[in-house]
Each structure stands twice: as structure tokens, then as C-alpha cells.
Amino acid sequence: MPAVTSSQSAYAALRFGRIAAMSAVAALILIAGVWASWDTAQHVMLSKGREQGTITVKACSGERCTGPYTPVSVGSTARARVTIESSVAVKKGGTYTVTVKPGSSKVVRSGPAGLLYAWVPLGGALLLTSVVVAGGLRLTRAAWVMAGVGIAQLTATFLVL
Structure with a gap:
């Protein structure tokens, strides 16, 4: 069984660092999108009372x-x-x-138009995150799904308003 060389372990460490950094950036963008949307969305979604x-x-x-x-x-x-x-x-x-x-x-x-409009920041965050996921994490299928959901949300908002 061959020993692991220092160049192989350096490559593994760099790969892990890239994945960790891009995952953190993607999570931060999504959290910011939810945070920006929730200020308005909470009043629309939790309107009982x-x-x-x-x-x-x-x-x-x-x-x-x-x-x-x-x-x-x-x-x-x-x-x-x-x-x-x-x-x-x-x-x-x-x-x-x-x-x-x-x-x-x-x-x-409120209503469907208000709900869709409240979540516009999340739709934009999904589009931006899809680029990070595709380029930084190299998860193209997941990136296409995120981009599709973001585009669908923004398009639906545009059509309803």
C-alpha cells in the first residue's frame, strides 16, 4: 500500500478548504435572502389575528x-x-x-401578490447562490434547480403584479 504524498494531502486540504468556503458563502447568501424577505413576509404569511x-x-x-x-x-x-x-x-x-x-x-x-413580492429577495438570493454552487462547489444539477426556483419565483411575481 503506497504512502500518501505531501502533494496529495495538500491537494485534499485545498479541496476541502474550497468546499468549506463556498458552502459558507452559499449559506450566507441564502440566509441573507430569507432575512431580507422575512421582514415583510411574516406579516403576510402569519396574518391570523x-x-x-x-x-x-x-x-x-x-x-x-x-x-x-x-x-x-x-x-x-x-x-x-x-x-x-x-x-x-x-x-x-x-x-x-x-x-x-x-x-x-x-x-x-397581502394576498398572492403580496406574498410573492415579499419573497423577491429570496428569489434573487437563489439566483446568486446558484452561481456559487455551480462554480465553487461544482454541483451543476443543484445549481440548475436553485436557478430554476429563483427564476420561477421572480417570474410569478412579475406576472402577478
Whole structure:
């Protein structure tokens, strides 16, 4: 049985280091995508017991749009003015179903459009991670699956909005 040479063990150590580093980078990107999405997604996904209603956008300035809130859920109160983040998902004059963030006058879109829009950062993270997984970990099938899921999520969001 031949002995392991120093060049073979150095190659094995470098390979292990590459796999460990790329795995850490991929995990960090995915965690950041979930973290960025969860701030909004929690209000949409865990809406039971939260105030739900509609907003009719009257004015937009900068990064915020405002309008009156009309309650739909039991225990929710009407508000003359609530704010929603101005984005591609919100247009002046539109009426949207929303969930009120607890303890504030801020609202987020709810329903299928709101749910898909909330997870857009994760869709982007999946696309970016697929490149790391394909190039750094050399797992092309897993990378294609991740890219496919990311593209599907972003496409569905685009079509719904």
C-alpha cells in the first residue's frame, strides 16, 4: 500500500478548504435572502389575528405612498392615513389588500401578490447562490434547480403584479 504524498494531502486540504468556503458563502447568501424577505413576509404569511383591510393610494412621495385604510377583519379600525412602501407593486389611485404591521400605521400588501413580492429577495438570493454552487462547489444539477426556483419565483411575481 503506497504512502500518501505531501502533494496529495495538500491537494485534499485545498479541496476541502474550497468546499468549506463556498458552502459558507452559499449559506450566507441564502440566509441573507430569507432575512431580507422575512421582514415583510411574516406579516403576510402569519396574518391570523392581525388587522387586515384595503388601502386606496391617494399620494406618493419618495419611498412611501399614503391613503385611507378600510378594515375588512373583525376588530380592525378604520384609519384616515396609513403608509405603504412605494414600489412597482403600488401605484397611485390603486386599491390593494393589506395587512397592518402591529403597533404602527404601516401596511404591507397581502394576498398572492403580496406574498410573492415579499419573497423577491429570496428569489434573487437563489439566483446568486446558484452561481456559487455551480462554480465553487461544482454541483451543476443543484445549481440548475436553485436557478430554476429563483427564476420561477421572480417570474410569478412579475406576472402577478
